[in-house]
Amino acid sequence: MQKDSAEELFRRTGAMMEGHFLLTSGLHSGVYWEKFRILQSPELTQEVCRLIADRFRGEAVGMVAGPALGGAVLAYEVARQLGVKALYAERGEEGRGFRRGQAISPGEKVLIVDDVLTTGGSLREMLEAVRSSGGRALGIGVVVDRSGGVDFGVPFFGCYRASAPTYRAEECPLCRQGVRLQRLGSIR
Secondary structure, three states: OOHHHHHHHHHOOOOOEEEEEOOOOOOOEEEOOHHHHHHOOOOHHHHHHHHHHHHHHHOOOOOEEEEOHHHHHHHHHHHHOOOOOEEEEEEEOOOEOOOOOOOOOOOOEEEEEEEHHHHHOHHHHHHHHHHEEEEEEEEEEEEEEEOOOOOOOOOEEEEEEEOOEEEEEOOHHHHHHHOOEEEEEOOO
């Protein structure tokens, strides 16, 4: 999938929306990616996950982990394509962690996946969850990278690199224009 075809897929499915949105990070943006418009379709999920799996195939991935909720779907499909286990990490009082009997063996090489990267907060939580569980992060794959470049210290792959400015609320031009702010997805 090339950038143009990825953008066309996001627009065709309604996954890429324009307006004024409050992102999970707390930032505002004129563009929002609703990943579940892709993840609700097994065929489309398989297609975007193939890009991530192909990038890390041959890297001795032992497990694939993603943050609950959307990242769990991606982790499952990437793991299925690589023939390894999938894990997901949930938020708790002590941060993000693996619960419900999920475990990482000491030194296990873990590929971390997520849906949309903006500031990197969820992925930093995932890196910490993998490390505190004794695993070793092998790399990170995301569906949409709208960060402008975040270095996590491991190999990184984004299926689609987007250019969509984000703003702190007090600096948001859409707020100054009086455009109604929409709260979609999971806001902390």
